Amino acid sequence: MTVARFWREIPQRYNLVGTKCETCGAVFFPPRTLCPHCRRDGKIVPCKFSGKGKVMTYSVIHSASDQYFDLKPYVLAIIELEEGTRVTSHVICEPDDVYIGMPVKSVFRVLDCDGPDGVIHYGTKFTSDV
Ligand SMILES: [Zn+2]
Numbered sequence: 001m002t003v004a005r006f007w008r009e010i011p012q013r014y015n016l017v018g019t020k021c022e023t024c025g026a027v028f029f030p031p032r033t034l035c036p037h038c039r040r041d042g043k044i045v046p047c048k049f050s051g052k053g054k055v056m057t058y059s060v061i062h063s064a065s066d067q068y069f070d071l072k073p074y075v076l077a078i079i080e081l082e083e084g085t086r087v088t089s090h091v092i093c094e095p096d097d098v099y100i101g102m103p104v105k106s107v108f109r110v111l112d113c114d115g116p117d118g119v120i121h122y123g124t125k126f127t128s129d130v
Pocket of ligand 1: 022023025026038039042
């Protein structure tokens with residue numbers, strides 16, 4: 001089993017976790033500790049997101065920085081999650097295949113690798129959920 005596959009099979013560690021204001025129901029990702037609507041009256045609790053959402057808008061990136069060189073062109077999108085909050089993320093698909101409103105789901109992937117024996121960063125990306 002590869003290392004990447006090993007990590008992907010521990011989903012609870014890598015689900016999208018943000019926060020939620022129980023007072024007004026607003027959800028936050030990345031997590032916030034203060035509700036901008038309720039301020040000190042807001043009761044903030046952890047919130048696990050389903051990871052399902054849809055593409056609100058996107059860009060196809062043709063000139064990537066060195067660490068993403070192998071990925072270009074790639075799709076960077078603003079995704080609205082089912083819970084109502086938005087996240088900017090890489091979408092794994094052909095640039096011609098992405099469209100506004102495309103259903104997507106979060107997946108766990110290697111984000112980048114700092115050199116041959118360097119640190120490997122893992123994180124959330126999105127793929128088509130059609
Ligand atoms: Zn609130």
